[in-house]
Amino acid sequence: SYKQACEDASERVTYVLQKLSDSLSAGGHLPTIVQAYHLNLVLCTVVDHASRANSSGWGLARMFSSARSPPLLDGSNKTGDKEANTSGSQFEGLWPYWMDKTEAVTNTFELDKLFLLTAPNMSG
Numbered sequence: 001s002y003k004q005a006c007e008d009a010s011e012r013v014t015y016v017l018q019k020l021s022d023s024l025s026a027g028g029h030l031p032t033i034v035q036a037y038h039l040n041l042v043l044c045t046v047v048d049h050a051s052r053a054n055s056s057g058w059g060l061a062r063m064f065s066s067a068r069s070p071p072l073l074d075g076s077n078k079t080g081d082k083e084a085n086t087s088g089s090q091f092e093g094l095w096p097y098w099m100d101k102t103e104a105v106t107n108t109f110e111l112d113k114l115f116l117l118t119a120p121n122m123s124g
Contacts, residue, residue, distance in 0.1 A: 052097045 024030065052058075089111045095104035 049097050056097075 024033065090109075091111070092108045093106045094108070095101050095106045
């Protein structure tokens with residue numbers, strides 16, 4: 001009967017998938033599969049961000065020159081102040097790309113010597 005054929009097919013699929021799972025696990029392929037999954041997550045996030053940026057008319061980041069003197073070879077500026085020269089960045093008015101700016105809380109912050117990378121859900 002049709003019902004029996006469906007049950008037989010389900011059992012066969014379960015058996016084949018279990019054998020595949022056992023083979024991948026025993027062959028040491030799980031770390032590669034996990035890495036491929038993470039790469040896929042990162043690439044999907046990049047595609048989503050780029051799509052939203054294009055549809056919103058966003059442009060490339062703008063670079064502003066610093067009022068500080070450029071660093072000398074020893075890492076100091078012309079005044080000899082090594083602390084005055086940093087490779088930090090300042091970000092003003094950022095909001096999550098998936099939200100409309102009118103609905104989001106904007107963030108302004110500086111990154112200097114400490115960087116925090118987060119997942120797409122910002123869980124850290």
